[in-house]
Amino acid sequence: MVPRNWIVDSIGAPAFERLASGLAGTALQSLLLDVMQARAAARSASELVAQFGRDSFCVPAQVDARAMLAIDAKLMAAAAPFEGIELSPVAPLGACSVVGPTDQNRVLSALRATEVVSDPTNVLALECAQRLRAGATAAQHLAASHRVMRAQPVPKLPGYAQHFRLFALASAGIEQQDHALTVDALALHVRTLRAGLDGLVPLGYAVGRQRVEILATPARRILGERLATLLGAELGTLEHPYYSGGLRYRLWVKAPDGTEAPLGDGGTFDWLHRLASNRRAVFVASGLGSQLIALRFGQDGSGRAG
Secondary structure, eight states: OOOOHHHHHHHOHHHHHIIIIISOHHHHHHHHHHHHHHHHHTOOHHHHHHHHHHOTTTSOOSSOHHHHHHHHHHHHHHTTTSEEOOOOSEEETTTTTTTSSOOGGGSOBOSTTEEEOSOHHHHHHHHHHHHHHTTOOSOEEEEEEEEEEOOSOOOSSTTOOSEEEEEEEEEEEEOOGGGHHHHHHHHHHHHHHHHHHHHHGGGTOOOOOEEEEEEEOGGGHHHHHHHHHHHTOEEEEOOOTTOTTSEEEEEEEEOTTSOEEEEEEEEEESHHHHHTTOTTEEEEEEEEOHHHHHHHSSTTSSSSOO
16 A cells, blocks of 8 residues: 555655554554544534534434434335344444455544444445354345445535435345346345335335336346346346446436436345355345435425425
């Protein structure tokens, strides 16, 4: 890793290298804890209030809390085949960047070798890996609703923010004959998210026409065709390297303003190959922008249904 110029100018390259890789993990943690303690002790109450008002990491979400609870309840009800799991606010350092093509600077790194969760699907992959390593033989199906924090710039569009709530699904297990686990899990995810969206209509959310798009690499084209037929979906070519398992779907939903929003997104990943040390391990994950539903699909734009 090449440090930024101002870091070298401030502390010198040797000091940076020692901090980055020369100190043992526990020693570095102790050093950083002492630094943060000293910095916190030097802060004033007015500084706290000022930061709270301007820092996009700290400001409350622009969504009604009761609306989010009601949306979560409907989505979890639709996900009855999945085990509901409440994730920790933090994950091991590198939970996203180690297994996926994600820059660590897009994640809010924390102390004690942790980071604030920026994507629950990566954390669910860790949970699935632990279960497979412990000898689980049945397919694992997990569901979670989680407020995530992302450090990269966000689109300047209604409903987007530095932290937001996501509804996530994950399925894992050892692949079956004719890729049955992969196909069945993807179909289950799509149908679950669609059922969850349908369940929001009686609450007053203006969820319009849904459209599913299947994307596959050339190597996974046959599986993509199977899924497209099974789900009545369009089929296209996958070019995004993030979906390392070669399959992706997008769930488009017509918003009240007449535009289409990609509310649901999921696919297959090779993460469990490394996390569970098993080349036959399959991991399918999906995410749904539940906070975006509250902010863009409520009839009055307040984060509540009309």
